[in-house]
Amino acid sequence: MLDATRNQDLDPQETREWLEALSSVMSTEGMERAHYLLEQLIDQARRSGANLPYDTTTAYLNTIPPGQQPPYPGNLELERRLEAYLRWNAMAMVVLANRSHSGIGGHIATYASATTLYEVGFNHFWHGATEKDRGDMVFIQGHASPGIYARSYLEGRFDEEQLKRFRREALEPGLSSYPHAWLMPDYWQFPTVSMGLGPIQAVYQARFMRYLEHRGLVEPSERKIWAMLGDGEMDEPESRAGIDLAAREGLDNLIYVINCNLQRLDGPVRGNGKIIQELEGQFRGAGWNVIKVVWGSRWDPLLAQDTQGLLRKRMEECVDGEYQKFKSRDGAYVREKFFGKYPELKAMVANMSDEEVWHLNRGGNDAVKIFAAYKRAVENADGKPTVVLVKTIKGYGMGNVGQGRNTAHQQKKLSDDDLKAFRDRFNIPVSDESIDDVPFCKPSPDSPEMKYLHERREALGGYLPIRIEDAPPVKMPDPDRFEVLTEGSDGREMSTTMTLVRLLTVLMRDKELSKHIVPIVPDEARTFGMEGLFRQLGIYSAVGQLYEPEDADQLMFYKESKDGQILEEGITEMGSLSSWIAAGTAYANHGIEMIPFFFFYSMFGFQRFGDLAWAAGDIQARGFLIGGTAGRTTLEGEGLQHDDGQSHVYASVFPNCVAYDPTYGYEMAVIVREGIRRMHVEQEHVFFYITAMNENYAHPPMPEGVEDGIIRGMYKLATVGRHKKRVQLMGSGTILREVEAAAEILDKEWNVAADVWSVTSFTELRRDGLDTRRSNVLHAAGKPAKSHVEKCLEKTTGPVIAASDYVKLFADQIREFVPRRYVTLGTDGYGRSDNRADLRRFFEVDRHHVVVNALKALADEGELENARVAEAVRKYGIDPDALPREQL
Numbered sequence: 001m002l003d004a005t006r007n008q009d010l011d012p013q014e015t016r017e018w019l020e021a022l023s024s025v026m027s028t029e030g031m032e033r034a035h036y037l038l039e040q041l042i043d044q045a046r047r048s049g050a051n052l053p054y055d056t057t058t059a060y061l062n063t064i065p066p067g068q069q070p071p072y073p074g075n076l077e078l079e080r081r082l083e084a085y086l087r088w089n090a091m092a093m094v095v096l097a098n099r100s101h102s103g104i105g106g107h108i109a110t111y112a113s114a115t116t117l118y119e120v121g122f123n124h125f126w127h128g129a130t131e132k133d134r135g136d137m138v139f140i141q142g143h144a145s146p147g148i149y150a151r152s153y154l155e156g157r158f159d160e161e162q163l164k165r166f167r168r169e170a171l172e173p174g175l176s177s178y179p180h181a182w183l184m185p186d187y188w189q190f191p192t193v194s195m196g197l198g199p200i201q202a203v204y205q206a207r208f209m210r211y212l213e214h215r216g217l218v219e220p221s222e223r224k225i226w227a228m229l230g231d232g233e234m235d236e237p238e239s240r241a242g243i244d245l246a247a248r249e250g251l252d253n254l255i256y257v258i259n260c261n262l263q264r265l266d267g268p269v270r271g272n273g274k275i276i277q278e279l280e281g282q283f284r285g286a287g288w289n290v291i292k293v294v295w296g297s298r299w300d301p302l303l304a305q306d307t308q309g310l311l312r313k314r315m316e317e318c319v320d321g322e323y324q325k326f327k328s329r330d331g332a333y334v335r336e337k338f339f340g341k342y343p344e345l346k347a348m349v350a351n352m353s354d355e356e357v358w359h360l361n362r363g364g365n366d367a368v369k370i371f372a373a374y375k376r377a378v379e380n381a382d383g384k385p386t387v388v389l390v391k392t393i394k395g396y397g398m399g400n401v402g403q404g405r406n407t408a409h410q411q412k413k414l415s416d417d418d419l420k421a422f423r424d425r426f427n428i429p430v431s432d433e434s435i436d437d438v439p440f441c442k443p444s445p446d447s448p449e450m451k452y453l454h455e456r457r458e459a460l461g462g463y464l465p466i467r468i469e470d471a472p473p474v475k476m477p478d479p480d481r482f483e484v485l486t487e488g489s490d491g492r493e494m495s496t497t498m499t500l501v502r503l504l505t506v507l508m509r510d511k512e513l514s515k516h517i518v519p520i521v522p523d524e525a526r527t528f529g530m531e532g533l534f535r536q537l538g539i540y541s542a543v544g545q546l547y548e549p550e551d552a553d554q555l556m557f558y559k560e561s562k563d564g565q566i567l568e569e570g571i572t573e574m575g576s577l578s579s580w581i582a583a584g585t586a587y588a589n590h591g592i593e594m595i596p597f598f599f600f601y602s603m604f605g606f607q608r609f610g611d612l613a614w615a616a617g618d619i620q621a622r623g624f625l626i627g628g629t630a631g632r633t634t635l636e637g638e639g640l641q642h643d644d645g646q647s648h649v650y651a652s653v654f655p656n657c658v659a660y661d662p663t664y665g666y667e668m669a670v671i672v673r674e675g676i677r678r679m680h681v682e683q684e685h686v687f688f689y690i691t692a693m694n695e696n697y698a699h700p701p702m703p704e705g706v707e708d709g710i711i712r713g714m715y716k717l718a719t720v721g722r723h724k725k726r727v728q729l730m731g732s733g734t735i736l737r738e739v740e741a742a743a744e745i746l747d748k749e750w751n752v753a754a755d756v757w758s759v760t761s762f763t764e765l766r767r768d769g770l771d772t773r774r775s776n777v778l779h780a781a782g783k784p785a786k787s788h789v790e791k792c793l794e795k796t797t798g799p800v801i802a803a804s805d806y807v808k809l810f811a812d813q814i815r816e817f818v819p820r821r822y823v824t825l826g827t828d829g830y831g832r833s834d835n836r837a838d839l840r841r842f843f844e845v846d847r848h849h850v851v852v853n854a855l856k857a858l859a860d861e862g863e864l865e866n867a868r869v870a871e872a873v874r875k876y877g878i879d880p881d882a883l884p885r886e887q888l
């Protein structure tokens, strides 16, 4: 508990003396000295045993006092006019879209609250892409996109027809609801609309820029990363997840601007508190520069008069719920409720009209205040990231239907009266007759406004947002680099993870290729046997290595260096994926193709970072995601929270994720080679998910002619036995080896022959099957095409049995394309800890269950007596009455 007397002044005379002393130091010796003295005083008190509660917040005032504000370099009058047009057009887009299709959605209130925040950025700070570099990276609040489109319209980048296709993009080109690089690849850079994914991505983009500089891959530059964020959005854990890293890494190229309009979707962000203060405390505590822009210039004279601190006290004691309500009412209300609480304050505004009281503006509606904050943020070079906390008004200018209303976020329709009020409020040249059409408006091309708009962007290097893809492709590595795997392991037992690490080690010797590679691990390198790379490649650290590592005398010591190549992220899969996204989009953001390999525990992959991976697909990140220790039964002894039997199912729903579950080293080699070719040579917009296991076994050399099948998803590995009865056995990942063993048993013990198929990707097989089917439907009169699965199986006989280390749904994906009886085995249910053999038996994917299911399929085909199946169940000691695994 805080001491109750803490904020009470027990001796005002003494207080004044101390404060005067401080003022005198500030004026004669400067701020630095004053700061030093204060630190000394606090230190002395602490050393004497005082328990001084640490306050991370400052007064509820602007961080930059009026005296320190730089002169405004722009033409405020022209900017104000331009803002009015932007506000109108952004609103018109949403209103028109919802008139033609009620329910199409869109947001007015977000941009209305943030217009000036964006305009000061566009007019004075945000650099476009030039010959020198690609300019600043600006993460735009997703719901503000109508305003950004409105600006592009004024700039001539979009015409009215395009604006009319806002949120209508399915059958003809239109404007996406939100920033989606996938849908507007020449325009949007960063998908942000899933709350919280923008802020974390921004941190890692800022860090990756430093990484590229330190590795000498790009020139050091003044480029900044700006993240425009919502105050409600900051509640997402991901929004704050990267802020400690940003401070630790000294990312003074990173600026967050948080639009504190005090509201989220349903209502106030912190009705009973103050979001600005809360965020200030958190960011200061994390080591950021915090710049608060709370009050607009119209408050300056009042604050200057506030010698007794009563106005400050009132500002401090009001909570956000009240501040919100003030702006949803009128000047008389503010006079009564805010100033009216204390007679002295009431007197302070006695000479002001209600109108003037109403126009006491917030920081976020004052370009001068915002400019001062942004300027300080970009000039800051003290090794700290900066957050600008700006107080704004949700639905500003929307009048009774929006401003400060709890319903503002969802407001999409305005009546004629509301439109007229909006028009009058911003002085838009639309007549009463035409107001019902909500026409888009722009000043004439030779007007001072339009000249100014273009001049400003020219001065800053060009229009934003813009996304450019012109990175040179990488050169395909020499084919013999892959021989390390295609020639087999010569009987040596190793895991597919080890095969991949071996391949990576060899690829790193290719000087040309290796500079593009970015290995990323979330504290998991030893798990995957990658510690050898620590020494070989070094772990990236912005400051190098300031200590002698404990294992310095070892061959594979823990080497950190400024030009280190490995990103050792610590235990953050979200952070690591953000790094992977930054690397995987370097082709667009830096003009250089990078090849990230992110190794993680597969269970903590898609299941944990699914939404961020969705954003990675949207942003068209390219690279390899490696799900290590994958499969429900390959990981011995770990259990429920670690055993992954579903990541491939998650991966299968990402439209541009190409996923493989290889078994043998040569399959791994072919897949990685294909990944490099498709993503980094052909520059397709796909990413690869490859599972890698930690079960050791020998890897055979690559058979002839299987490469195409490996890539397509299945190929014939072996034919076992010569009998009349025949089955087709499919397996993927480590379970393929159980399937191979089952084929031997079927041959030796049951006189059944089997063709064994290695399925490297059920998911790719399904895609091919669906494409084939669709094409046959649409070209019904032509010769029907066949899917790869059909082509593989058409010349074979016997029922088909598939087993994998994933839930049955994984193999079930191709059911439609299997021309005969199809039985799938998989690991449905929660994982548990045990050894591999027992786990496989438990989940009914071991060789004996494959045999029993094959026999049953033959029996169902009438080729075998059911009694023989029952005999097999007995023979292998399988309990016929055990509960289904998903019930255990």
Ligand SMILES: Cc1ncc(C[n+]2csc(CCOP(=O)(O)OP(=O)(O)O)c2C)c(N)n1
Residues within 6 Å of the ligand: 109, 110, 113, 141, 143, 193, 194, 195, 196, 229, 230, 231, 232, 233, 234, 259, 261, 263, 264, 265, 269, 394, 409
């Ligand atoms: C992860 C996620 N959850 C929920 C939403 C739905 N949503 C969209 S906007 C919004 C409120 C945003 O509030 P805030 O961040 O304060 O933005 P602003 O007030 O500036 O509109 C919510 C809940 C979302 N887009 N993403």
Ligand SMILES: [Mg+2]
Residues within 6 Å of the ligand: 230, 231, 232, 233, 259, 260, 261, 262, 263, 264, 269, 394
């Ligand atoms: Mg908000």
